[in-house]
Amino acid sequence: MSLAPILNPAQSGRAGVPCSVVGASCLLAAASLLAPAIAADTVRDRDKAAIRAAAQAYQEALSRGDGPALAAFWTADGDIVDEQGNTLAGRKSAADATKPAAGTVRPDMRIRETNLRFLTDDVAIEDGTVEVGLPGIAQPVRGRFSATWVRGADGWKLAALREDRLDAPSDAETLQDLDWMVGEWTVVEDREGRPEAAAGDKPAMEITVRWNANRTFLLRDMKIPAAAADEANQAGTLNVTQRIGWDPLSRKIRSWVFSSDGGHGEAAWSRDGDAWVARTAAVLPDGTQTSSLNIYSFDGKDRCIWRSLPTHVGGEHAPAFTMVMTRKPKGKTP
Structure with missing residues (x-):
């Protein structure tokens, strides 16, 4: 048997060294080089x-x-x-x-x-x-x-x-689109999705909304009785004042809110179909930070469903609630 084919440098890649030996050494070398990379990928x-x-x-x-x-x-x-x-x-x-x-x-x-x-x-x-x-x-x-x-x-x-x-609000949204809020509202709890069940309850909140003189802000005043507020911290009615206006810098509707107990907050508003969403961040009197999504679904007449929901990952998780806002007839006082 001739050894020429085995010893042929053209076939072996290295003069005088059998292909089988070269192949094995190449595989070992490649394996040694690849092993750390494979291990790193696995980790x-x-x-x-x-x-x-x-x-x-x-x-x-x-x-x-x-x-x-x-x-x-x-x-x-x-x-x-x-x-x-x-x-x-x-x-x-x-x-x-x-x-x-x-x-x-x-x-x-x-x-x-x-x-x-x-x-x-x-x-x-x-x-x-x-x-x-x-x-x-x-x-x-x-x-x-x-x-x-x-x-x-x-x-x-x-x-x-x-x-x-991601979905920034449209520039077409203007403060005028919230004109439906103007008026006096009685707010009661929507118990288990059945507002009629709470029809006889005392209002959880009274809300009055009006325009400022130049119609550049909506002024929203809320009165929350002590029974509906945090009884541990409230001696009487909690008064909350909110201003809603168009922010030319962020090009969106924003609001700023202040409460009589020292709390404050702000929100960015956007419209979604027939509903309005206010993404709210607030600071309580004790310094606790809270955040929520407030959704207002207006029926086009004199009734609005107000849902307040816990926010996304990591935010303060205030209890969720659903309220029914009913506009009072004009001329009727609380």
Whole structure:
């Protein structure tokens, strides 16, 4: 048997060395070079899976209103900046989440496209979009978020969350579109979706809305009896004053509210079909930050359904409620 084919440099790639030997050495060399990359990819894949599992568990805890479980996902100094630029303490605000009351319709939050990238082995950024379906409005509210995850001794935790809205309100919305609010309103609780059941109840609130002299602001005065307010902190009627106007800087309708107990807040308004949505952030007298979505569904005549719902991930979770606003006949005083 001739050894020429085996020793042929053209066939072996190295003069005088059998192809089988060269092939084996090449495979070993390639394997040694690829091994760290394969191992790194495997570790990275595990980290990605762990972060996505944590994000899913967070979303499930949010749906349950499980405050302690939500708080456990945050680092001690983690924070949230919402779409209006308000900064919230992540762990504290998450811990305030409460289980929804029986019959309460919770927002339907769905995470859509997400992208996960690693800055270091222990820090990752998750960018994504979210849709929140709300009762009383036709289309879901669409937003985007950027979450910073950091690896700790007990797994991946949220260190920061930044949120923004995708579907900006139309420039066609003007303050005049809220002219239907003008008048005097009696507000009662909508008990289990049956406003007639509360027809005999005392009003939970009295609201008067009027234009200012130049029709540049809607002035909204609310009187909340002590029985409907926080009885632990209110000695009498709580008076709330709100100004609603067009903000030329942000090109949207905004409102500013002040209460007699020292609380204050602001909101951005947008229209969704026949409903109006006010995204509200407020500060209570004790410094607690709260946020909510207030949805007003006007029937075109003298009745409006007012829903106040807990907001998105990380916000202060105030109790949800539904009220029925009924306009008083002209000339009738409280």
